[in-house]
Amino acid sequence: MSSLLSKEFLRRLDGLTLLLRRPVSGHLRGQHRSKRTGGGMIFSDYRPYSPGDDVRNLDWATYMRLDRLVLRLFEEEADTPIYIFIDSSNSMLQADGGKFLVAKKLAAILSYIGLLNHDRVSLAAFSDGVVRELPGRRGKNQMWRTLHFLEALKPSGITNYADTFKRYFGGGRTRGLVVFISDFLQQEPLELSFKPIKQYGHEVFASHVISPSEVSPELGGEVVLVDSETNESMNVHLTETLLRQYREAFVDHCSSIENFFRRSGWGYLRINTDDNFEEAALIGLKKERLTL
Numbered sequence: 001m002s003s004l005l006s007k008e009f010l011r012r013l014d015g016l017t018l019l020l021r022r023p024v025s026g027h028l029r030g031q032h033r034s035k036r037t038g039g040g041m042i043f044s045d046y047r048p049y050s051p052g053d054d055v056r057n058l059d060w061a062t063y064m065r066l067d068r069l070v071l072r073l074f075e076e077e078a079d080t081p082i083y084i085f086i087d088s089s090n091s092m093l094q095a096d097g098g099k100f101l102v103a104k105k106l107a108a109i110l111s112y113i114g115l116l117n118h119d120r121v122s123l124a125a126f127s128d129g130v131v132r133e134l135p136g137r138r139g140k141n142q143m144w145r146t147l148h149f150l151e152a153l154k155p156s157g158i159t160n161y162a163d164t165f166k167r168y169f170g171g172g173r174t175r176g177l178v179v180f181i182s183d184f185l186q187q188e189p190l191e192l193s194f195k196p197i198k199q200y201g202h203e204v205f206a207s208h209v210i211s212p213s214e215v216s217p218e219l220g221g222e223v224v225l226v227d228s229e230t231n232e233s234m235n236v237h238l239t240e241t242l243l244r245q246y247r248e249a250f251v252d253h254c255s256s257i258e259n260f261f262r263r264s265g266w267g268y269l270r271i272n273t274d275d276n277f278e279e280a281a282l283i284g285l286k287k288e289r290l291t292l
Contacts (some may be wrong), residue, residue, distance in 0.1 A: 002147045004101075004108045016113050016291045018078060020177060020203060046070045081136060081176030082114045082121045083168075083202075086150075088168055089127040089159040090229045091185045091208075098273035099209045104150045106207055106271070109281055110179055111146045113291060115139060120176075123149055124285075126164040127157030158229040159186045161193035169196050181207045183214075184253075190260045192282045199262070205267040205290055208257060212274050218248055 049058060049069035057071045084107050092100040107123060114121040120136035123146065134149045178197055186193070197204055219238050226233045236242075253275075254270065260266040269284045271277070285291040 002108070004105050004147060006114070010112060012278075012282070013109065013112050014116065017117050018080075018082070018113055018119065018177065018292050019109070019289055046072060061179060062192075080119050081174045082110070082119050082178060082179065083173070084110060084121065084123045084179040085122065085164070085181065086124040086125045086153065087127070087159065087182035087209075088131055088153055088155050089157055089185075090155055091159065092155045093229060094144055094183075094211060094213065099183050099211055100153075100155050102209050102271055102277060103207075104153060105277060106181055106209075106281060107179070108147060108150055109285075112140075112143055115142055115146070121146070124164075124168060125153050127155075128160040129164050129167055131157065160188075161190075161284060162188055162195070163197040165193065166173060169200055169202075173200070175201050176203070178202045178204045179207070180204060181208050181209065184257050190257065194264070203266065203286070204261065204264070206257075206261050206269070208268065208270045209255065210254070210270065210272055212272065215272075217243070221242070265266055 045064070046059065046062070047070065048069050058070050059070050061070065062070050086102070086103050086107050092103060092111055109122065111121050115138065118138050120138050121142075122136040123134040124130045125132040132149070132153065134146065137145065161182075163196070194204070220240075222235070222237050225236055248274075258268050265291055267288045269288050269290075271280055271284065282291075
């Protein structure tokens with residue numbers, strides 16, 4: 001079916017659903033619960049009547065017993081917007097493009113599950129802003145278009161999270177789930193970058209893609225280090241002491257990223273490019289309670 005996901009693996013995804021930590025605000029029928037006072041099927045709660053409320057939801061039995069007007073609240077199944085951001089900056093080309101391939105595969109998995117459950121799935125490839133976008137679509141029959149979009153993506157440009165989010169969400173987007181897939185090789189503090197996401201109340205799930213060469217580079221002696229995004233270079237004599245300090249700094253870097261998302265009440269999954277991707281993704285997503 002695709003160079004990203006095999007038919008056999010797609011069959012393993014059938015029956016999975018995306019889990020959200022709070023009710024969604026979708027308006028089309030889907031697989032998630034949305035608290036409304038409308039004609040839902042699942043009773044949720046009561047609240048006092050206020051002028052202007054729909055009188056069809058008044059609980060007359062309570063009124064006759066307590067002489068008090070209250071409304072019945074219901075939970076109805078609703079779709080939720082899923083915004084999937086794929087880091088398409090030049091740094092994703094590292095590890096022979098393995099990071100970018102993993103990012104596209106994970107985006108394909110989450111797109112498939114969302115489309116299967118009739119959620120509205122939007123995809124956005126970004127570097128310094130959104131470079132390519134596939135607007136929100138629903139239904140399993142849209143998966144071929146999603147795969148075609150992902151397969152055609154090519155990395156380019158420099159990383160800029162803050163501008164990407166400001167431009168994308170600044171015009172107003174329905175609150176939903178933001179999936180963010182990146183190698184997190186950026187300079188701007190995450191607190192500043194994700195401020196627009198917090199401001200508009202979106203839920204976030206972040207996937208951190210790393211390669212073995214980033215964890216423990218096999219380098220030594222006199223080398224020229226070149227920034228993959230800015231092309232700036234630096235002559236460095238790499239000693240074992242310097243390499244050890246780098247490895248320790250990279251571990252701290254990864255920990256600080258995870259801590260940011262945990263503190264924010266959001267999900268976080270780290271995937272290494274030399275992992276068995278299919279197993280790592282399925283186990284990781286369930287462990288992080290993003291899928292059921």
